[in-house]
Amino acid sequence: MKRLSYLSPKTEVRESKIHGRGLFATADIAKDEIVAVKGGHIVDRKTLREKIRPQLGPVEIQIDDNLFIAPVTDEECELSMLYSNHSCDPNLGVRGEIIFVAMRDIRAGEELTHDWAMTDDDDYFEECKCSAPNCRKILTGKDWQRPELQKRFAGYFSVYLARKIAARCHSERSEEPHNRSSDHAERLV
Numbered sequence: 001m002k003r004l005s006y007l008s009p010k011t012e013v014r015e016s017k018i019h020g021r022g023l024f025a026t027a028d029i030a031k032d033e034i035v036a037v038k039g040g041h042i043v044d045r046k047t048l049r050e051k052i053r054p055q056l057g058p059v060e061i062q063i064d065d066n067l068f069i070a071p072v073t074d075e076e077c078e079l080s081m082l083y084s085n086h087s088c089d090p091n092l093g094v095r096g097e098i099i100f101v102a103m104r105d106i107r108a109g110e111e112l113t114h115d116w117a118m119t120d121d122d123d124y125f126e127e128c129k130c131s132a133p134n135c136r137k138i139l140t141g142k143d144w145q146r147p148e149l150q151k152r153f154a155g156y157f158s159v160y161l162a163r164k165i166a167a168r169c170h171s172e173r174s175e176e177p178h179n180r181s182s183d184h185a186e187r188l189v
């Protein structure tokens, strides 16, 4: 069977200090270079929770509120996995919904990680073992809502999350009181 996902020839999968196996750079990678593209089947949340997760574990990426890309058989698992662990100080970001790119220049030997806040909108809480100095220790499926992460990862969120972030910013702005000069002008009339 052929691979379902793409992994750059500048990467390899090996044991990680963060968790299990991870994805590593075997050569220098330039900012915005494509590192991986997730492939598999498009499945909904119910299928993921009831069928895929119990059989294959955490093998998916989220691409919309109710849509995920995942392998569906044991055989497909290895062919679809990207092995990118979560880090609170990641070097990968998302382009579109399935492409992972370098957020900065990456040196050979570095582990390739992304922040789940860039892809997930879910209801989980999970302890983080990334060991980054800025580790937030507890990860949640709502971390995309954190303003400091929205700022830090701007341009590297999955498109469906970037749209949600833009909608929240827009509604916050429209809830702000009128600006002072227009209030002043109204009082003068």
Ligand SMILES: C[S@@+](CC[C@H](N)C(=O)[O-])C[C@H]1O[C@@H](n2cnc3c(N)ncnc32)[C@H](O)[C@@H]1O
Residues within 6 Å of the ligand: 016, 018, 019, 020, 021, 022, 058, 059, 060, 083, 084, 085, 086, 087, 127, 128, 129, 130
């Ligand atoms: C898609 S797998 C990543 C590959 C995984 N290391 C392996 O060997 O299969 C995602 C899973 O890895 C683990 N993981 C990844 N990053 C982690 C982190 N920073 N802290 C704790 N667990 C992590 C979690 O169990 C998560 O559900």
Ligand SMILES: [Zn+2]
Residues within 6 Å of the ligand: 087, 088, 089, 128, 129, 130, 131, 132, 134, 135, 136, 137
């Ligand atoms: Zn962390």
